[in-house]
Amino acid sequence: MSPVDREVRATTGPAPLAAAAADAALPAGSGSAPGTCPASESGPEPEAPSTAGAAVDPAPLTGTALPAVAASASGAGAALRALARRAGGPGGLLAFAVLLLLVLVAAWPGLFTSAQPDISDPVHAFLAPSTAHPFGTDQLGRDILARVLYGARLSLLLGAGSTVLSVAAGSVLGLLAGIGGRWADQALMRLADVLFALPPILLALLTVAVLGSGTSNVMLAIAVAFAPGYARLVRGETLVVRRSGYVEAAVGLGLPRPLLVVRHVLPNALGPVLVLATVGFGSALITASGLSFLGLGPQPPAPEWGTMLSEGRNNLANAWWTAVFPGVAITVTVLAVGAVGRRAQARFTRRTAR
Amino acid sequence: MTAPTLTRARADARHRPLLASRSRAVLGAVAQRLLGAAAVLLGAATVAFVALQLIPGDPVTVMLGPGNPATPQLRARIRAEYGLDHPVAQQYLHYLGRLLHGDLGESYQLQQPVAHVIAGQLWPTVQLAVLAMGFALVLALTAAVTTAGRRRAARAAVQLAELLSVSSPPYWIGIVLLTLFSFHWRLFPVAGADGFAALVLPALTLALPLAGVLGQVLREGLETALGQPFAVTARARGLSDTAVRLRHALRHATTALVTLTGWLTGSLLGGAVLVEAVFARPGIGALTLQATTNKDMPLVVGVVLLSASVFVVISTLVDLLYLLIDPRLRRG
Numbered sequence: 001m002s003p004v005d006r007e008v009r010a011t012t013g014p015a016p017l018a019a020a021a022a023d024a025a026l027p028a029g030s031g032s033a034p035g036t037c038p039a040s041e042s043g044p045e046p047e048a049p050s051t052a053g054a055a056v057d058p059a060p061l062t063g064t065a066l067p068a069v070a071a072s073a074s075g076a077g078a079a080l081r082a083l084a085r086r087a088g089g090p091g092g093l094l095a096f097a098v099l100l101l102l103v104l105v106a107a108w109p110g111l112f113t114s115a116q117p118d119i120s121d122p123v124h125a126f127l128a129p130s131t132a133h134p135f136g137t138d139q140l141g142r143d144i145l146a147r148v149l150y151g152a153r154l155s156l157l158l159g160a161g162s163t164v165l166s167v168a169a170g171s172v173l174g175l176l177a178g179i180g181g182r183w184a185d186q187a188l189m190r191l192a193d194v195l196f197a198l199p200p201i202l203l204a205l206l207t208v209a210v211l212g213s214g215t216s217n218v219m220l221a222i223a224v225a226f227a228p229g230y231a232r233l234v235r236g237e238t239l240v241v242r243r244s245g246y247v248e249a250a251v252g253l254g255l256p257r258p259l260l261v262v263r264h265v266l267p268n269a270l271g272p273v274l275v276l277a278t279v280g281f282g283s284a285l286i287t288a289s290g291l292s293f294l295g296l297g298p299q300p301p302a303p304e305w306g307t308m309l310s311e312g313r314n315n316l317a318n319a320w321w322t323a324v325f326p327g328v329a330i331t332v333t334v335l336a337v338g339a340v341g342r343r344a345q346a347r348f349t350r351r352t353a354r
Numbered sequence: 355m356t357a358p359t360l361t362r363a364r365a366d367a368r369h370r371p372l373l374a375s376r377s378r379a380v381l382g383a384v385a386q387r388l389l390g391a392a393a394v395l396l397g398a399a400t401v402a403f404v405a406l407q408l409i410p411g412d413p414v415t416v417m418l419g420p421g422n423p424a425t426p427q428l429r430a431r432i433r434a435e436y437g438l439d440h441p442v443a444q445q446y447l448h449y450l451g452r453l454l455h456g457d458l459g460e461s462y463q464l465q466q467p468v469a470h471v472i473a474g475q476l477w478p479t480v481q482l483a484v485l486a487m488g489f490a491l492v493l494a495l496t497a498a499v500t501t502a503g504r505r506r507a508a509r510a511a512v513q514l515a516e517l518l519s520v521s522s523p524p525y526w527i528g529i530v531l532l533t534l535f536s537f538h539w540r541l542f543p544v545a546g547a548d549g550f551a552a553l554v555l556p557a558l559t560l561a562l563p564l565a566g567v568l569g570q571v572l573r574e575g576l577e578t579a580l581g582q583p584f585a586v587t588a589r590a591r592g593l594s595d596t597a598v599r600l601r602h603a604l605r606h607a608t609t610a611l612v613t614l615t616g617w618l619t620g621s622l623l624g625g626a627v628l629v630e631a632v633f634a635r636p637g638i639g640a641l642t643l644q645a646t647t648n649k650d651m652p653l654v655v656g657v658v659l660l661s662a663s664v665f666v667v668i669s670t671l672v673d674l675l676y677l678l679i680d681p682r683l684r685r686g
Contacts, residue, residue, distance in 0.1 A: 194397035197665040199624025202642070202658055209646045209654045210408045286523045290628050293525050294643055306523075313529060313632060317544075320533040327526030334521040 095339035102333055106152040115143035117150035117303045126319045136321035138311065144321060148329050151303035156333070158215065158297065158304065159285030162222030166284065167277045169223055170230025171270065177231065178238025178269070179261060189235065192228040200225035200287055213296040222288050226280060230273055237269035244268075275348045278341030282334035289330055305330050387673050391666045398662035402655040403449050407442070409651050414438070458659065459652035463645070468656035472638065479637035482556055482629065483622040489561035491615070494568035498607075499599055502576035512569070519566035524625055528559035528632035545634035556633045560625045564618050571614055575607030582606070609679060616672035620665030623657070
């Protein structure tokens with residue numbers, strides 16, 4: 001439907017306005033019937049976040065975690081059970097706990113170990129895991145547990161930074177394709193087809209070859225590699241939102257186009273994208289640490305999981321622990337984020353299907 | 355005049371009109387696919403050209419290498435030789451023309467035609483990729499067929515293994531395999547590319563994440579198929595559970611598997627970069643890494659074009675293969 005067509009419809013009769021009203025009523029309706037659990041059991045806490053998060057779904061998940069933790073002071077057991085139910089069973093709760101722990105480690109690694117990540121002690125090089133050094137020591141005698149813990153900040157930053165960049169780039173391109181008319185749409189989507197023909201790591205390598213190596217360039221490279229996927233999703237969502245009643249109503253009310261996009265199209269198209277980004281974070285982290293492993297990311301003294309693995313690869317013959325524990329950290333992170341992401345995805349599809 | 359001829363004639367008569375419309379629909383679909391494939395390849399060539407234009411600095415200086423003094427005359431000659439003195443649009447057309455002749459340019463670092471360099475490293479990577487795909491398919495099929503629709507500890511264990519294999523960095527899987535099988539049990543060589551034994555661990559490393567993805571998708575497809583009426587009918591006819599799985603459900607589940615296998619084959623080249631680094635193997639992946647570190651753009655772009663071509667050829671073949679697997683699509 002062309003914009004003119006839409007404007008005509010919006011101004012000729014009350015029908016589109018009624019549609020808009022119905023649309024506006026929908027989020028409230030979906031909020032008053034919270035998910036699959038009966039209202040009597042779910043207690044007071046899930047009510048508010050689920051209405052607030054009807055448009056952007058991941059909000060209830062991350063949003064309820066904190067209020068529920070705060071509530072645990074009054075009724076720890078009940079709150080924990082409610083939290084577990086919302087998180088999707090004990091597995092979901094575990095994933096949330098691991099995620100919370102990872103964020104804490106990344107923020108304050110010093111809380112979890114007294115050892116320093118970058119002080120070498122050649123006398124104690126290549127010590128096997130023991131109570132003094134739970135993950136052993138590396139070729140310079142540095143405590144690997146400390147390096148893994150301090151490395152969380154850089155590694156998670158690398159994963160999160162590249163995910164944010166790729167979502168941002170993908171959203172802009174997807175919006176342009178979705179609202180920019182046929183030519184922009186065709187051009188951008190054909191470009192996405194081409195980029196889809198290449199494995200992400202190869203696209204990232206191409207970008208690094210152009211920009212040079214380094215932490216920020218690795219983030220940009222991952223963004224280039226993963227943006228096409230997000231762009232395609234945002235475009236699809238934009239096309240749906242564009243035809244919805246409330247956008248027609250806004251057009252009819254004479255809202256300027258940029259404002260329309262920012263205030264109505266973007267927030268409503270973004271929900272599924274944020275859910276996908278949670279799942280996509282894992283791939284971004286794996287690819288980014290892969291580039292570090294290849295020596296293209298953060299350089300050796302820096303504690304980063306991929307970089308540590310690349311150093312540890314050379315010591316496999318005599319010290320397996322140097323190359324095993326950083327990998328465990330990556331896998332645990334990807335598993336936890338993936339579990340949370342898949343739950344968010346399941347909730348989202350359930351909600352939008354209704 | 356004889357019975358067989360008559361039967362054949364009758365069979366022909368029965369099939370001819372159907373075949374005609376069918377083959378026209380199939381031909382149309384094939385043409386559409388080929389056109390789309392050509393468009394993606396043209397796009398890939400354009401992306402390659404843009405990437406080549408993006409190299410910071412004067413391309414002549416990059417080509418000459420660091421610390422190589424060149425007279426202005428020599429620079430001018432190189433410019434003219436590579437067509438760098440022409441407008442960009444003309445350079446683009448020139449570039450496409452050279453690509454059509456299989457000329458991918460010359461590697462800055464190795465001072466050799468890119469096509470030669472790539473061809474020289476192709477074989478180890480092809481071996482690795484083919485064996486990895488074989489491993490992945492065997493692992494995924496075995497895991498999915500034996501555990502689909504069953505509520506047993508084995509299913510949970512296999513599912514956990516699949517989840518782990520898709521959530522772990524592939525190069526780390528390689529490191530763990532090396533630690534266990536090469537350093538601890540000394541079953542396979544640590545590095546190198548001589549013989550089959552040296553190929554097993556790298557191929558397994560490349561295969562495990564793929565097997566995880568394929569296994570998950572295949573099991574889901576099998577479980578859906580096993581719940582369909584045709585599976586119930588087959589069981590009611592007295593077929594054994596294994597026969598229902600292998601003869602009926604599997605065929606339905608393979609459609610998703612074929613698409614995914616095609617897509618994953620295209621991604622093998624990306625995985626090869628990491629696997630070849632872990633196992634210190636020669637090949638396209640090692641070449642790509644070396645070219646990336648040296649900013650040898652013509653070589654990187656050459657590999658990118660190779661990868662895009664592999665992907666396009668395979669996904670086109672996959673689409674055509676669908677017509678074979680799924681008779682419903684042949685009806686146009």
